[in-house]
Amino acid sequence: MTKFSRIVDVLDLFSETDTLLTAEEIAEKLQVSRPTAFRYAKELNAAGFLANYSGRYSLGARIITLDYRIRQSDPVLKRAEQILRQISDETGCDSIFCRMYNDEIINVHHQASNNPVGVSFGRGRPLPLFKGSASKVMLALLPSAKLQKLYEKNRHLPDVREIATEWPDFKQHFTAIRKAGFYISMHEIDSGVIGIAVPVYTSGIGIVGAISLVMTEERLQMINPDGVVAVLKQRAAEFGDRLVQLDR
Known part of the structure; x- marks a missing residue:
């Protein structure tokens, strides 16, 4: 693992519960020496990724500026915003665009409608990997070998065991979702919230993300x-076409 990768690992240590960390705590969590942890923290602080409060570090302001820049300049996100506005106007439901980063499903944009729904996983917060409509339609499009690797790594988790206790049954669950081209989740993440998701996929790029509608049971x-699923599939195809044109 490179030095750069180890420094980036420091940023992943911060969470809703771990908002302030000392260099000693960073050293313990990363299993590195104290001088190495001090050096990592110093370099991140100088770059603005960490802020130093009398020897205790928090995430720095530069991360906020990068979030602003990605909102303004990311071509995929800009096209997602256009599509999601159209979907929310057509359906009267909130729409969400999620992407997969390593083994995490991230909500990258939430478009509110005239019938807003409160969700616990807002922009930037990872969703449960094996729960919810967006996560499941993206997992369904993974190559079988990668899906099996995720299964073997997480088979002990309750969310995985709720789907299946053996790999063949787990694989069949996601094969059925892949064939259907959509997935409807009923209260899987937030009580009282329904999710309907379709994948955004292009042959040249692969799985890009997922578009999900969220709504109440009422x-x-x-x-x-069925009509909503048809609309979602049509808009996802249009989204994919725009991304192919961008790639060209």
Whole structure:
């Protein structure tokens, strides 16, 4: 592992519960020497990625500026915002665009509608990997070898065991989702919230992400789920076409 990778690992140590860390705590969590942890913290502080409060470090302001820049300049996100606005206007439901980074599913944009729904996993917060409509439609498009690797790594988790206790059954679960081209989750992440998701996929790029509608159960009873799925698939295809044009 390179020095750069180890320095980046420092940023991953911070969370909602670990908001301030000393260099000693960084050393313990990363299993590196104290001088090495001090050096990492010093370099990140100088670059603005960490802020130093009398020897205790928090995430720095530069991360906020980078978030602003990605909102303004990321071509995939800009096109996602356009598509999601259209979807929310057409369906009257909140829409979310999620992407997969390593083994995490991240909410990168939430488009509110006239019928807003409160969700616990807002922009930037990883969703459960094996729960929810967006996560499952993206896992369904992974190569079988990668999906099996995720299964073997996490097979002890309750979320995985709830799907299946053996690999063949686990694989069949996601094969069925892949064939259907969509997935509807019922209260899997937030109580009272329904999710309907389709993948955004292009042959040249592969799996890009997932578009998910979130709504209450009462709202679901007022719409035609088959019609909503058809709209989502159409918009996802348009999104994919725009990304192919961008790649060219």
